[in-house]
Amino acid sequence: MQKFIPKRLSGVDLFLRLFQIAAVALILIAIFNTASEARYTASQWATLLFAGLAQGSIYALIALGYTLVYGILLMINFAHGEVYMAGAFSTVFLAAYFARTGFLNEQPWLAILIMILFAAAISTIVAVLLERIAYRPLRNAPRLIPLITAIGASFALQYTFRGLYGAEFRAYPEVAILRGNMNLFGFQVPVVQPFVFITALLLMGALYWYVERTKAGKAMRAVSEDKDVAKLMGVDIDKVIVTTFMLGGALAGAAGVFNGLFRPQGVFFLMGFFPGIKAFTAAVLGGIGNIPGAMIGGLLLGVIEALGPNLILEGLGIPSANQLKDAIAFIVLVMILIFRPQGIFGERLAEKKA
């Protein structure tokens, strides 16, 4: 793999610089407008912020899957959003069963724990199958080829789950203890949001511990530094790669359950597409290949997405700004890749990207 070479395209540089200045100016003007008109109260902003953090922690969990796989294989697992969908969609039936039998309200913590484990298991299985069938045989192929299989796998998974569970939305049952609001820093916040946020943080902490402190984690880091040397040191590359996919899958599955608890719209077979892209954006935002980067990037993206429409788009005088919410993640993605492709924390990309 050749070394990264800084390119000089001076005309292009100039244009991009102007573009960058314009974008920053536009954002500042918008924020100024919104602030000076005082359109929303502090508690309204707080509501948006807390919702953004909860949503962001879900992005972060999925983003870790992208980042882990990228760190090891230098490929973007395009179908990761579907891994997330698989766990979330499968677990809705278990949750419904728990609700029917009353278990969900008698032993809510245990029930949620079982649901998370179940979703993680399903997502893990899907992720491992994906690696085995679609990626492993192509490990030495040109970069374009695994990307195309990933796109194929993405569609195959979506429509397989549609075939299995049907095309309808299915909502997770409400959990009594997560209903209602609580007082946090003087603001009324739905209980489910801090719950999702804190549990997600715990999971991320566990992952960080695993990668940094265990032997398997050490092997993963070794493979991500240099595959050939790691192999010479006796690291079983295949095993490390499978472990990576399993970890990413498990976190995505857990994120699926949180999503179900958090959003009343329910789950369906195409639910993985947008969170997948957004989590990828989060991973790039934090610096792909960088584990803390994915966590911070996810939270940041959640907040940007929550505040963006009201803070920036309305400040620019755009009506019904919430319709453009999904576009914000894409705009953030394009902006980072143009102006800081290594992300917030990523220096490693520069060395690794061919």
Add this chain to the structure above:
Amino acid sequence: MSLLSIKNVTKRFGGLTAVNDLSLEIKDNSISSVIGPNGAGKTTFFNCVTGFYKVDEGSIVFDGEAIHNLRPDLITSKGIARTYQNIRLFSNMSALDNILVGQHVQLHTMWAEAIWQSKRFKDEEAAALAEARRLLSFVGLQGMGDLVAGSLPYGAQRRLEIARALASQPKLLLLDEPTAGMNPNESGEMTHFIRNLRDELGITILLIEHDMRVVMDISEQISVVDYGSKIAEGKPKDIQSNPQVIEAYLGRGAASGLQRQKAK
């Protein structure tokens, strides 16, 4: 008169100084070599000359024109061509197409003319094709033009790469280890071939080479680089006996040993 004049060029990568205050004059119509131990910064130096890297300090003047701030494609159009240490052909394109791409800077028709096939376009393409065939047989690959470049044997790939570089009709040709991976017989032929390039076509040649027999045989001037700096320069026989060069290659102990032997 010097064709390429490099003054105090420095290139750093983070903390590493790959090329350090290097100055070099390449005379018109000469064959010069840059030698040095592995990792001495030779290829980085080539990359600076061809504009692939931007130099941090210093200037590069080619044919009376400063080129160190130009894009690689513009530098090529000024008349510098190169080959690569690990052959980099367009491996899914045919051998002839590789050479035709090499002719890029010599061709001038616009893409729109290609659509309506103007006379200018047809004439130019025909001429380019004839030239490509000529170059192909010049490097001894006649009849292999339709083969996919990646499927050619190793030696043929090396020669095709040179043909591709020649196609841009350069004044200066940079060859990065042209005899790497060749047996003594083959490198002898390559030496002969390189000398022909200069003698027959009048192309100035600058090469990086590890094979000392080739270097000593062919070069009129040798520059020795170690840790990015030039440590010696001169005619082959001067270099052979230069203690600093021996030290750079073999280490201090060996160098002093050799000195002692000589003294005896």
Add this chain to the structure above:
Amino acid sequence: MGNINWRTILRLGLLGSVVALYFSMIGMVEDFSNRNLIGDLLNLGHVLLYAGIAGGALFAAREHSESNTVGRGLIGLATGALGALLPSGLVLLSSAINMRTVFVNVNPALSNIITFGRGVPTGLLLFVLASAVVGLITALFTVLPETWRGPVGKSFGIVIISAVFSDLVRQVLTNIIGSGMVRSLYVGDAYRPLVAAVLFVGLIALFFWLDRRAKQSNETTAIPQTDAKARQAKNRRNIALFLGWGVFLLIAPWILGSFLSQVLFEIGRFVLLGLGLNIVVGYAGLLDLGYVAFFAFGAYTMGILTTTTAINPAPGVFTFWTALPIVVLVGVVFGLLLGFPVLRMRGDYLAIVTLGFGEIIRILALSDWLAPIMGGAQGILKIPNPVFFGLELNSPELMYYLVLAGSLLAAFISIRLRDSRLGRQWMAMREDEDVAEAMGINLVQTKLLAFAIGAGFSALGGAIFAARLSTIFPHSFNLLISINALSLIIVGGLGSIPGVIVGAIALVGLPELLREFQEYRLLMYGILLIVMMLLRPEGFIPAEVFKRELHSDEDTGGPPAVEAQV
């Protein structure tokens, strides 16, 4: 009898079983069982159910190439019977508990199909027996001598495929031999059993005869023809083929009728898109997943300029033809605009950012913000059909010619550019950007030209699409268009123009003809993309390396002289 490797049998039998279970559980077996192929005897659901089982038996028999007929027969029986395991388990399980609340397609209808409607004990036994027999037949097929295997395999394939696409076959037959005759061959959509049997045997005989003739002619013409003569013959054949296709393309809508013309229009639309994307992805190597954006720009520009509703800023000024150059220009300009920020991205990053662009455009088109210009969620209505010298192109048959003209133009430009300096620039850039730049190629210009020309084709496609439908919605411009176009050029062969056409026929045309297929179209695309990348990444019709040397007059033979000739 040779050694029988039971582990292989177990593995392949279970693999076949998993495939059968998969198709059953996702509902394909049931949905496809409505399509009879041969009378009531065989429907498409059966084919799907037994395909995996037969595949397992085929591979198991092949693995035991040293076994004799009896041995391989037994292997086929065992593998086939094993293949019945998981679907049988599913039937048993679903008869005990109601699985439909979770798995929507595991229902009594599915059990009925698997058990031939005979219920659990008898039907299941029948299923196991049938699987074993399928396995046996497949295994015995591998024992057939070489001369028979080809004809039998091909004939079987043709019978099944022609039955699957009976809509198309019947339509064509009706136009040739009349509907009365056709009715006597078919029962509903399916072949009459006798017809299928006669066709099968007839085809075997035909292929057998063809093979023998080919072999004989090979033997008799052992003396090699001179190259010039062979080339002449080949040229003649090519010209004949070319003329034949030309005539067919011109009269196609009138043989095929309105419905199939609509299908042809769809194929043509995607050929146009595919050719444009082929320049970007196939030639220049820039993986663009937001290609639909330019299609949308084209359609919207055409819609806004020619619609008769209030959205039109200059009503009545533009007709289809006068708007067309503007549409293409808008496409090219947006190609440049969107190409600019991504100039320095490669591979997967480029793919995702362009995907982002595509989605941003769709979201913007859907928004209230731009509704005064782009019509918002209601889209743009009342876009008039083009009028060609007084003839309103208002039917699929007539619109087909428009898209045909567009595709031919795009193919023409593609070929001309491919064989030019620009084409070589693109391919060099695709192969190695750094070296291409060192050859003097201006990467910025080269990339932007690829984006711009590709976008122009796409916008043209969009304009024709808008004029055909008269109404456009943001939802018509989703990611699937990009994925469709990308899939078809990959399946056809990246960089190959015939590949684009074959890809469009296979991925756009055939699914239109198979109504039952619609729901599973994207599933099949997904699987096809994976399988193609695993087995044949160069596509069905790989792009050829352009041959320039004439072999006849310059055949040096032997290795070239080592010595350089100066």
